[in-house]
Amino acid sequence: MAILLRFFRRFLAYRTSLLLGLLCIPLAQLCDVGITLLVGDALDRAQDASDTEWMTRVLLLMGAYAVGHSVMRFYQRWLIVVVSRRVEVDLKTELFGKLVSLPFAYHDRSRSGDVVSRVTSDVEAVRMVLGPGLMYTLGALVILPISIGYLFTINATLALMMTLPMFTMGLTMKLLSGRLHRQSVAVQESISAISHRAQENFGGIRVVKGYAREDSQADQFEGTSAINRDNQVLLGNARGVTNAAIYGSFDLTFAVILLIGGLAAVDRTLPIGDLFKFIDLTIKVFWPLIAIGWILGMLPRAVASAERVEELLNEENPIAEGHEKIARADVRGALAFEDVSFTYERGTEPALSGVTVRVEAGETLGVVGPTGAGKSTLINLVGRLFEADSGRIHLDGHEVRELAFDALRGTVGYVPQDSFLFSETYEENIRFGADHEMTDAEVDALIERVAMKDEVACFPEGKKTLVGERGVTLSGGQRQRTCIARALARDPRILLLDDCLSAVDTETEKELVGSLRSAGEGRTVIVAAHRLSTVQAADRILVLTRSGEVEAIGSHDELLEREGWYRDTWEQQQRTESLSAAVNDEVGGAA
């Protein structure tokens, strides 16, 4: 609960709106209660109705209360809920800022779905309880004592007795909330099972049809859907019980009023108008009461959510920026790894183990090795996406830890393995790389440089076309080239290519290696690759073993001379790949 108070402090940033909104709650409720009292009194003084002046006064007063109630109720909701949304915006802004600043190691170990749900559903759960939740609770806390208190002055026994069913209702709801929660979790799970099955079937439809498994797949799906149906029915039953309990206690309150109030009325100790007040106030108290039950049910979830949000807000960033500043123009781009080791948090075996290698300024280093040999890791260490566990990495003789990000990351161009692009316009994706505002001519020059000019011209809106689902879908090769253009946009001293050609076919690779070579001219390049032909032309090639140790360093020709992983793999890759590549060359040449 203390944690919710800490979050509530954020609401105080908007205290004027909040206080005004909170003030509206009792005012609105008082007007509402006032109307009931007015009608009740009017019933008892019905004989005075011939007195038109009195009747007019009653009606005018009722009108005033009604308008007051409505206006207050509008402001209460408008002010408080908008404040809660503002706090949501603040929280999300802060969380997002935190997320983009956290080191890659954090993102690597946390599932992205989990992070997203902290920013979305957890924030929402906290907002609901502290915004609308507070509003409803306060509303109930105001109207309940006022009404019961007032009724107490009329007939104490009845007022006391009628609260009994209300308590029972609160208790039943509390008892049932566990079952409701369990059932709705089960329903959610069975729904995602359905979507999982469907996704898998549609994605693997070639295999399904190829093995004539349509019927058995449909049967399986029907089974999954039936589980969902059964869970839904159970949830419905649980809701049914809750529903019955709520309305049952509501009706029971009326029964109490009918019995005790009726007896008092027969005795002439309770006038009809007062009986009416009991009835009408019960109706008015009932819904706020249910709302309280609803909020109490949400509280545990909100506390858990608040903890998750706070955990993210307090997440520490172990990769601090260094203080050493070098002017970007002075960076030459010589890199040196000295006895560098690194183990992933979730890994048991080191990804890199005692790697020492130097890359002179302007030199190209290829990094190869079996899957899991730490090729990408080596590249990620340069920009300090990860921090080496031991050993040192130097840029132009400065240790990277000591360097300001401006000097370190500011001079690095990076092409990621998955050729990640934003769903923005094609042009924006390239401009993303530049630290300055690029001119159109500069953008065009880059597009031409990575041989995308003709293709971009064919996009529906040229370089202003959105990339991704809502725009053009780029092929693997096009994405790669765009990533390269983006990296070149910052005119980097060091170009890092993280196994970026393994996803494209051999033909596309050929094209790309050409544009890469021209891109790398005059720059230090580290290129990790799965396919050896990618690094064939590198000045030197670093061969890593499966456990992240250096097996060999040398040029392509040197490495072929000696027995080992490189030569074996080269020969085998040639066998499997060269034929189709050659056919393509031949046909392409003939065309």
Next chain:
Amino acid sequence: MSEAKSEKEPGGALEIDRSELVATKVWDTSLFKRLLTYARPHRRLFLKSFAVLSLLFIGELLGTRIWKGAIDGPVAGAADAEDKAPFVQALLWWVGAYVALIAAMTVLRYFQTATLNKTGQAVVHDLRAAVFRHLQSLDLGFFDRRPTGALVTRVTTDIESLSEMFTSGIIALLFDSVKVLVVLGMLFAIDVDLALITMLTTPILIGISLAFRGGARRAHREVRARLARLNGYLQEVLGGIRVVQVFRREERVAARFNEALARYFEANRRTIFLFALFYPVMSLAVYLIQGAALWAGIGSIVGKGLTYGEFVQFWLLLNMLVRPIRELGERYNVLQSAFASAERIFQVLDTAPTVVPPATPAAVRTAPGQAPHIAFEDVCFSYVADTPVLRGISFEIPPGKTVAVVGATGAGKSTLVNLLLRYYDASSGRVAVDDVDLRELETSAFRARFGLVLQEDFLFAGSVEENLVMDRSEVSAASLAEAIDAAQARDLVNGLEGGLAAEVAERGATFSTGERQLLAIARALAAEPDVVVLDEATAAVDSATEHRIERATSRLLAGRSALVIAHRLSTIRGADEILVMARGEIRERGTHDELLAAEGLYAKLHALQYAAASA
């Protein structure tokens, strides 16, 4: 067009698709009739729901009647009486009746929620299963043209919104209308003046409710769309966090995010405003009615035209009247989105497969266990009109022989596989099995005789065993064990935690390409197929795995009619005929030796490759 452009202008990526916001119609009789056909098998449940709702409604009305009876009977009667005892007795009778009624209604309220829900779920489950079953019958072209996500939506979100239609939409709407009418009728029975006042103001309430629902729906959709965009951007940035950090674009993406956030907030403000307005306006209108009722009621009470009991009953009935009207807008929205979903669902159900099974399917002539003869006869094909992918392809696969196809990407190799499996039908020419057109065969029986190994073979969630058996009755434990051995996958399987029972992660992510291929071969071998379709993976694997794949492949092909899209030299050399394809045509054909002797394209390629391999 120009309008769409201008909308996208600043920060186009954050813009939401306006077409998502367009509302559809609320009522569609033909759609509704069609939905009813799915409701018919569950008519008992529907009848039960109606019975429960009716009884509950009658109970509510009786409740108000008891109040009237109690007040006008014992309470009013005792006014001037000396002996209160008989009145107390009478009151206790009323209370007894009330408690009995409450007990019955509490039970009914349980069934109200439970039965209605059960009814809706029963119907949508049937519909969901039917949609999925229908999807299974559709041809591959249908799946190739649509994103998987959109199809998943058909059997998830769309079905769910239909279930709401059954649980809180149509039945409730129907009943609410009946309620409003009956309650109005009751009001007239109590007091004509009061009822007239109420009836005149009811349209105002309905008007407010309906006017609000339109605005609320639009506002809600906008909020949803903005939120989806916001979360989408967050997800995107998290996916590209490396790029963001290395390029030091933290502030740029934060600015974008905040922009999306601001738009989301604005949309929220509009929704809050509407909701903040709706309830007060609604209650103001109700107070208006109440004030009028008070004014008229007091007058009547004085004039002895109305009793206190009747006034209380009137007041309670008024509450019964307001609630369905307040919820009218919500029901209306449920109905509308349900119809939109129904339309999309029926669109799928109405899609007929273009690859149609024959009216009187023929059986494959060769008996199971014997390899059939396969022929492509002058086959042409195009996925999109006017872009031919295959141009007059003819070749034969004699029983038990292997035909290897080599060629560059886009030469049409995979299309041969698509046609042989009848994923698609040829535009002209025919594919024949034992001289019977594929289109005349019973597709599933024919496919069941295939062993299929695709490039990126698909592994399903479940155990390794389930993935290898694939629910085929002809696969026995013995044949599976044999297949695993033959596919050189024994070590692989034994090395898994739990062996065959080991769970496959999402899409087999834990297996390397080479391992997936061995498993796919085992899967194909398990049912001892007569025909093999093999699309060899191009991805590089280590030499040990390579060696195993080679051995597994030769076991797979031995004695079976096989079409292979080949990348491995060993496979190509072992083929009985090699087709060199380029641009949808066969450029050369023959055995490895023949082609080498012919000194054509293949020979040139082979020389090139041999040189490369020994460089």
